[in-house]
Amino acid sequence: MLIVIPKESRQGETRVAASPETVKKLIKQGHQVRVQSGAGFAAHWHDADYLAAGATIGIDSASTYIDASLILKVQAPDTSEIELIPQHAALVCQFDIYRYPHLAALAAKQVDAYALELIPRITRGQSMDILSSQANIAGYRAVLLAAQYFPRFMPMFMTAAGSVKPARVLILGAGVAGLQAIATAKRMGAIVEVFDVRPATREQVESLGAKFIEVELNDEERAAFEHTGGYAKEMSDDYRQRQSTLIAQQAAQADIIITTALIPGKAAPVLISTETVATMKSGSVIIDMAASYGGNCQLSKADEVVTSDNGVTIVGHSNLAALVATDASSMFARNVLTFLGLLTNKEGQYVPQSEDEIIQATRVTHAGSIYFGEAATPPTKTAISSTAEAPIIDPIPA
Known part of the structure; x- marks a missing residue:
């Protein structure tokens, strides 16, 4: 043949x-x-x-x-x-x-x-x-791309000129790309926090040395996840409101955010609103891995680098695996x-x-x-x- x-x-x-x-x-x-x-x-x-x-x-x-x-x-x-x-x-x-x-x-x-x-x-x-193999690479490359745009060091430095605090990295989504991003950011000396709607990801996140943050689930929501096989699913409006509040609180403290949430056949869920970006520190970086599907950040543009009015850089590269x-x-x-x-x-x-x-x-x-x-x-x-x-x-x- x-x-x-x-x-x-x-x-x-x-x-x-x-x-x-x-x-x-x-x-x-x-x-x-x-x-x-x-x-x-x-x-x-x-x-x-x-x-x-x-x-x-x-x-x-x-x-x-x-x-x-x-x-x-x-x-x-x-x-x-x-x-x-x-x-x-x-x-x-x-x-x-x-x-x-x-x-x-x-x-x-x-x-x-x-x-x-x-x-x-x-x-x-x-x-x-292929989704797993390429997401693995994309998660790794996302952290390196964040380091490229971030105007500070990732690890803690102690020098004669003074100390530098480690960067705080928030990763939204603990699938293959998210887990690789955690491992890479930790190796680079950052403090890493991770949000995922799937409670089953906690153990994997913590095994890599990151802190798992989650929205408290009610009994109905917890039962629903027992039938999803560990996959993400669309949640109720009430859950999304609680999720939005939690992410906004964490984003305000983060130096770097890497978003990985994609749902086949649908627009990417918006996890970071324009209002949330406005609360972030100048010089912060968002790597939106879902930019070509509408973006997890409202300000993302596919294959463009956008700077918000308050100095946050939002990177919408749509093919991170191709960079490796x-x-x-x-x-x-x-x-x-x-x-x-x-x-x-x-x-x-x-x-x-x-x-x-x-x-x-x-x-x-x-x-x-x-x-x-x-x-x-x-x-x-x-x-x-x-x-x-x-x-x-x-x-x-x-």
Whole structure:
């Protein structure tokens, strides 16, 4: 089977869907692999590295896609790329599926498309879980980005010129990105406080040396969390009011805030209001990891750095994992390689395990039909429709 890896076309996307390491393994499995020239350059892999792994090189997009049986990408294709995809090919990538507008075009070309962000959070899916692998990197990079904009030291310093207090970091959300942000901020010497709506995260937060802050739950709210499997869920208006008050109190004391809350298919929950920003200290920094989905901060703008009237810097970078291109690509590629084990047999043929729950959850187009959302032509599968209960995109590690 011919597997192709195109160069990512989206602005700012530095990752690539296959590394020389995973290409070598694919070839050992009996596949042919074609990589577009320059596809790995931003991740610091050159064409020669892929050639050494056994791949061939496509000169441009058109020559790369020719006769492809399976296409591996980081970002879902735009309309110009869809035109190049051969009829009946298979496509594996991250779709941002709730906002992706071109499923009908893929279905029209009889493409079997798989959205990796829909891999269910089961034990067997952990090695394929791109959300966790990329959120881990994003959480790490968010802290470094905060340090870049913060006009003070992160750790405590004692010098002949006097002492410097450690920075106070508030992290909103203790999923994968949040936990990595905690660990990174602690290593950099900051005092870290963490808020999460899920009581189950307390133990993990405290094990990393951070202080867990929470809204006191009533009996009904506490019982509701026992049936969510540890995922975040939308809460009552009364809870949100109590949450807003608590976060505003903590934000006023924080030097750095990192927000991670995302709910699939819905706008990001607003956790930091304009009024709350106005109470923060001049020089404080907010890293809003949900900026491209509307933002956890009211003042956030996707892919922009905004400074409030009182001197708070709000950073809305929408692709933090792409700032750590080599390791992000390596981890993404390994996730994809594991996922391909469900699509191919020992002879290297495309034989998807259609009854497998992971395949059922991730397949969004097949045989001319759409399998996701309101446009689904067959009945929407339970594995997909269950996400309407909105597990947070940055999940708790299993």
